[in-house]
Amino acid sequence: MSVAFFPALFGNETIKSVLGKDILTGRHAHAYILEGPSYSGRHTAALQIASAVVCENRTASTRLPCGECLACRKIAKGLSPDVYFINSDGKATISVDTIRSIKEELYVPPNDTVCKIYLIEDADKMTVQAQNALLLSLEEPPSFAMFLLLASDSEKLLPTIRSRAPVLRMQIFTAAQVLSYLKEQLCNDVPKVSAEGLKSASLLSGGTIGLAKLYLSEPKELKLSLEKRKLAADLVSQLCGLKTAEAVSLIALLPKKRDELKAILFLALHALRDLLAAKKADSPPLLFYLSEEELPSFIRTVSPGKILSIIDSVLKTIQDIDANVSVQLAVTNLLLT
Numbered sequence: 001m002s003v004a005f006f007p008a009l010f011g012n013e014t015i016k017s018v019l020g021k022d023i024l025t026g027r028h029a030h031a032y033i034l035e036g037p038s039y040s041g042r043h044t045a046a047l048q049i050a051s052a053v054v055c056e057n058r059t060a061s062t063r064l065p066c067g068e069c070l071a072c073r074k075i076a077k078g079l080s081p082d083v084y085f086i087n088s089d090g091k092a093t094i095s096v097d098t099i100r101s102i103k104e105e106l107y108v109p110p111n112d113t114v115c116k117i118y119l120i121e122d123a124d125k126m127t128v129q130a131q132n133a134l135l136l137s138l139e140e141p142p143s144f145a146m147f148l149l150l151a152s153d154s155e156k157l158l159p160t161i162r163s164r165a166p167v168l169r170m171q172i173f174t175a176a177q178v179l180s181y182l183k184e185q186l187c188n189d190v191p192k193v194s195a196e197g198l199k200s201a202s203l204l205s206g207g208t209i210g211l212a213k214l215y216l217s218e219p220k221e222l223k224l225s226l227e228k229r230k231l232a233a234d235l236v237s238q239l240c241g242l243k244t245a246e247a248v249s250l251i252a253l254l255p256k257k258r259d260e261l262k263a264i265l266f267l268a269l270h271a272l273r274d275l276l277a278a279k280k281a282d283s284p285p286l287l288f289y290l291s292e293e294e295l296p297s298f299i300r301t302v303s304p305g306k307i308l309s310i311i312d313s314v315l316k317t318i319q320d321i322d323a324n325v326s327v328q329l330a331v332t333n334l335l336l337t
């Protein structure tokens with residue numbers, strides 16, 4: 001019998017096939033790190049994994065989790081007493097006390113399923129002491145416990161944690177894949193929007209379904225972000241073409257607030273990586289552009305080496321902004337030197 005693993009999770013075929021089979025046969029690990037940016041489906045994946053582990057129809061359904069048994073429905077509704085959410089509660093870090101509180105009840109058997117699942121959101125915000133406290137639980141977990149660590153950057157976790165929890169990387173989609181997903185879902189959970197709105201949300205999604213959906217529910221934010229994307233495209237063409245007279249007027253248009261400027265620089269990086277990918281391969285996976293036809297014409301004249309050096313300059317500018325260099329100076333350095 002072929003089983004569809006984690007049916008609520010879009011894409012991510014590697015995670016589905018490898019982990020799905022391990023859960024079905026009971027050979028899964030006691031801890032996993034789900035790594036990916038915000039909106040990349042980490043929560044959906046974690047809840048699908050949690051449901052699969054406790055699903056009452058684990059071996060009797062063509063879907064794992066089945067989504068229909070009591071255990072699956074309780075998790076979907078956020079009502080399972082055996083799924084524990086641990087997070088920073090709005091603070092910059094997750095403290096050692098928060099993690100110690102897990103240990104106090106770790107060895108108490110589950111309430112009404114076969115497993116207790118600890119879902120640690122923003123696990124990369126755990127302090128070193130908190131990570132060391134967690135390590136004690138990861139080293140000798142009871143057979144009925146599972147830890148799912150959600151992180152943007154698993155490198156921020158101690159090597160000793162990573163050695164006990166395999167890293168599952170969330171798939172980042174191309175803009176075209178996000179668009180095709182949104183079109184398929186139109187009848188379901190995405191509100192009716194214009195074809196242009198769907199395209200815009202896909203182009204701004206950063207390759208994540210969650211962000212595209214967020215933009216669809218916030219039309220004002222979508223419009224503002226499209227303006228940022230246009231500025232990022234102008235910035236990239238300016239950096240590739242280097243017409244100094246226009247650079248001065250572009251500097252005047254770029255935002256003066258650090259976070260807003262950084263958002264544009266990250267979008268520019270997506271565009272530059274697309275250009276580089278298009279230089280190096282046929283049918284490259286594109287994030288900033290929807291298709292090869294939409295790539296700017298100057299791609300024919302700019303070399304891969306030049307694109308790489310521009311990427312370095314943009315990364316350096318982001319570093320400067322983080323290091324509190326004046327925004328005006330950072331932008332002037334980028335465009336005029």
Ligand SMILES: [Zn+2]
Nearest residue numbers: 055066069072
């Ligand atoms: Zn089920």
